Amino acid sequence: MDVARCIADGNTYTAHNFEQLGDSRIEGFRRLLVCVQCGAPAFFRKESRSGQAACFGARPHIPGCEFAAAEGRRRGNPGNDQEEQINLGERIEIDFGYGAQEIVHPTPDNPIDPNGRGGRFVPGSGRRSPVMHRRLSTLLRNLMVSEQFRNSDQIIGLPEGQFRVRDFFVRFNEANRDHVGEYRGYWGMLSDARYGQENSLWLNSGGRENLSVVADTAIVDGLHERFDVDDLEEFAGSYILVFGTLRVSGNGKGYVACNDLRHITVSLSD
Numbered sequence: 001m002d003v004a005r006c007i008a009d010g011n012t013y014t015a016h017n018f019e020q021l022g023d024s025r026i027e028g029f030r031r032l033l034v035c036v037q038c039g040a041p042a043f044f045r046k047e048s049r050s051g052q053a054a055c056f057g058a059r060p061h062i063p064g065c066e067f068a069a070a071e072g073r074r075r076g077n078p079g080n081d082q083e084e085q086i087n088l089g090e091r092i093e094i095d096f097g098y099g100a101q102e103i104v105h106p107t108p109d110n111p112i113d114p115n116g117r118g119g120r121f122v123p124g125s126g127r128r129s130p131v132m133h134r135r136l137s138t139l140l141r142n143l144m145v146s147e148q149f150r151n152s153d154q155i156i157g158l159p160e161g162q163f164r165v166r167d168f169f170v171r172f173n174e175a176n177r178d179h180v181g182e183y184r185g186y187w188g189m190l191s192d193a194r195y196g197q198e199n200s201l202w203l204n205s206g207g208r209e210n211l212s213v214v215a216d217t218a219i220v221d222g223l224h225e226r227f228d229v230d231d232l233e234e235f236a237g238s239y240i241l242v243f244g245t246l247r248v249s250g251n252g253k254g255y256v257a258c259n260d261l262r263h264i265t266v267s268l269s270d
């Protein structure tokens with residue numbers, strides 16, 4: 001889309017005007033953009049190396065928004081996993097090998113409680129439900145498109161224990177102090193990406209919460225390769241899911257560090 005509103009200063013910008021603001025201001029403002037019509041969180045992507053003009057987008061717009069039709073289709077995930085479905089009611093186990101390697105089997109009748117606290121943890125019951133193995137990319141797609149899935153009581157089995165889907169997956173803009181120190185599947189839309197110390201890669205989500213996923217130097221090359229990214233701007237407007245623990249840095253910035261490619265997936269926009 002050609003225009004977006006910035007909630008930092010209340011102004012409506014064309015992509016061209018926004019681009020003129022200069023790098024430091026763009027850096028802050030691009031995380032606080034919304035669609036002028038439906039108010040959905042929006043992103044800004046700079047002109048690409050391949051010459052695609054700077055643009056705004058939202059993923060998704062609120063149903064009925066006229067700006068939705070103007071936007072391109074989503075780029076598919078790598079790997080031929082389009083056929084994977086999630087059946088509500090079945091227990092999900094994660095295929096951390098994204099289809100290529102071994103499948104992790106938690107012991108359903110003897111789960112490990114990761115933090116020894118009640119509430120979210122689901123102890124093993126005598127009854128076993130059917131099990132399906134799903135990749136991170138499939139889980140992310142379901143989180144993006146299905147409110148029913150996001151809110152479901154479906155059980156997800158991990159080496160760290162068993163969780164309900166609605167407790168385990170935490171959208172960036174819903175993460176709060178209670179999640180600090182908690183192992184979860186954190187997910188949401190990225191506003192931008194930039195290199196940090198020692199070439200670690202900061203994948204930043206927008207909004208007031210402004211959480212980041214920090215990809216360790218060791219996996220940065222693999223991340224670019226696996227998702228076919230050669231320009232950091234391609235991360236703007238993409239969705240990400242990372243399995244990890246929410247931490248808060250000295251200056252109060254929330255982040256999830258990731259040093260294992262098997263624990264992260266990205267759905268790029270196009």
Ligand SMILES: [Zn+2]
Pocket residue numbers: 035036037038039040058061062065066067068
């Ligand atoms: Zn919209």
